[in-house]
Amino acid sequence: MERYKKKDILETIKMLDKANDSITRAAASNPQGAVDALGQCQDTAICIGTYLETFGEEYTAIVSVLEEYCEIIYQMSVDVSEENQFRKHTKRVTKLLTKLKNTVTYKMPDDRKEVVFLPYKASMWDSLESVWKAADADENTDAYVIPIPYYDRNPEGSFRKLHYEGGEYPEYVPVVWYENYDFEKRMPDVIFIHNPYDEYNIVTSVHPFFYSENLKRFTEKLVYIPYFILGEIDPEDKNALKDIEKFILVRAIEYADQVVVQSENMRQAYINVLTEHMEGYSRGYWEKKIFGLGSPKVDKVLNTRKEELEIPEEWMRVIRKPDGYWKKIIFYNTTVTALLQHNEQYLVKMRDVLHIFHENQDEVALLWRPHPLFASTIEAMRPELREEYREIVERYREDGWGIYDDSSDMDRAVEISDAYYGDGSSVVQLYQKTGKAIMLQNPEV
Known part of the structure; x- marks a missing residue:
């Protein structure tokens, strides 16, 4: 059954009023066309009435007016050839639609806003969480978190394995199974997304139904919030703008x-890039579309408290010294960008890093957290490195002297670690907010 909002019903009443005028003018010259149009008006009123009846007695007054309207519409179709009688009916319809409009306006509560969040990687949920919390706390808003499925890609671009990470979200986030939400019928007021690539991601792809081009059909407001944070730049620096184009032209x-x-x-940087490269759109268009309101990822990091975290016991066995004190924890971050730039040399560097931390395991605990798509990227773009990387990971995990974090909770790693080591990435931008030490690795050394 179609879901009607108050604003939809008021718009429909306006449409029925216009239809009444058109039918009145056309009845004499095209009586059969008038009868057909009257039937459509009646069907529309019945659909709305049937929907409102599902609320019990709450909207009885509105349903009664709709029933009266349908009865007059029927009489009009019977008397379509009786000009005087027909015109009397049309005047009654005009008055009745005014009554219906007033009844809906004053008897129906204002619409609740329906807001949908569509994360795809659970580890990237932090880019939407603070916005969801605000929406969920609004008593006039219904907020739904609907994790969406995504595919790994094969090297030639075809879809491979389907993933769904709905079970990996925090317990306080109620998730909705994506097949249980009918976008076409519900038409949410706002949809939030954090995956910008649609079909142009060569490593993974969200299910095509959830491409932004398609989602735009189901909402009046589609909002994109990047799942990453970029290093701040001078928005007038041409070279710096060129470096971030790939994140903007999506x-x-x-x-x-x-x-x-x-x-x-960063808003100004986006506007400059888009104005230069997107033909047919003015600078003013992008200025109205792009908002520099901050990233929810920063909100999440700053609001995460170590004492509130659940740290697995297997991690604690690595972290605790024999005297009970904690070792220094180093967050080791390996990224897909560095892998694609350095190829085999990157794995050599990885082995060297693990060897050094292994030798110092009595004082330092290594928390290795590869990019969530690291393995998928190797599979899709560097399959010749697959076995060597798998061997490195398996050996590290089996030896058990360090922590391997492939969970969806990146903020836990940021909070419990004492320093960062690894590649430059959006994680570095977040880590800077903590004030802790950061050291970037050079895969060539």
């Missing part, structure tokens, strides 16, 4: 109604 920005980025400075 499908979601084209189809979204609003784009929320990490800062006002």
Whole structure:
């Protein structure tokens, strides 16, 4: 059954009123056309009435007016050839629609806003969480978190394995199975997404139904918030802008109604890139579309408290010294960008890093957290490195002297660690907010 909002019903009443005028003018010259149009009006009223009846007696007054309207519409179809009688009916319809409009306006509560969040990687949920919390706390808003499925890609681009991570979200986040939400019928007021690539991601792809181009059909406001944070740049620096173009010239920005980025400075960078490269759109268009309101990822990091975290016992066996004190914890981050740049040399570097930390395991605990798509990237783009990487990971995990974090909770790693070591990435931008030490690795050394 179709879901009607108050604003939809009021718009329908306006449409029925216009139809009444058109039918009145056309009845004499085209009586059969008038009868057909009257039937459509009646069907529309019946659909709305049937929907409102599902609420019990709450909207009895509105349903009664709709029933009276349907009865007059029927009489009009019977008397379509009786000009005087027909015109009397049309005047009654006009008065009745005014009554219906007033009844809906004053008897129906204002619409609740329906907001949908569509994360795909659970580890990237932090880019939407604070917005969801605000929506969920609003007593006039119904907020739904609907994790969406995604595919790994084969080297030639075809879809491979389907993933769904709905079971990996925090317990306080109620998730909805994506097949249980009918977008076409519900037409949410706002949809939030954090995956910008649609079909152009060569490592993974969300299910095509959830491409931004398609989602735009089901909402009046599609909002894109990047799952990453970029290093701040001078928005007038041409070379710096060129370095971040690949993050900006993406499908979601084209189809979204609003784009929320990490800062006002980055907003200007986005606007400059989009104005230069997206033909047919003015600078003013992008200025109205891009908002520099900050990143929810920063909110999540700053609001995470160590004492509130659940740390697995297997981690604690690595972290605790014999005297009960904690070792220094180093967050080791390996990224897909560095892998693709350095290839085999990157795995050599990885082995060297693990060897050094292994030798110092009595004082330092290594928390290795590869990018969530590291293995998928190797599979899709560097399959010749697959076995060597698998061997490195298996050996590290089996030896048990360090922590291997492939969970969806990146913020836990940020909070419990004492320093960062690894590649430059959006994680570095977040880590800087903590004030802890950061050291970037050089895969060539």
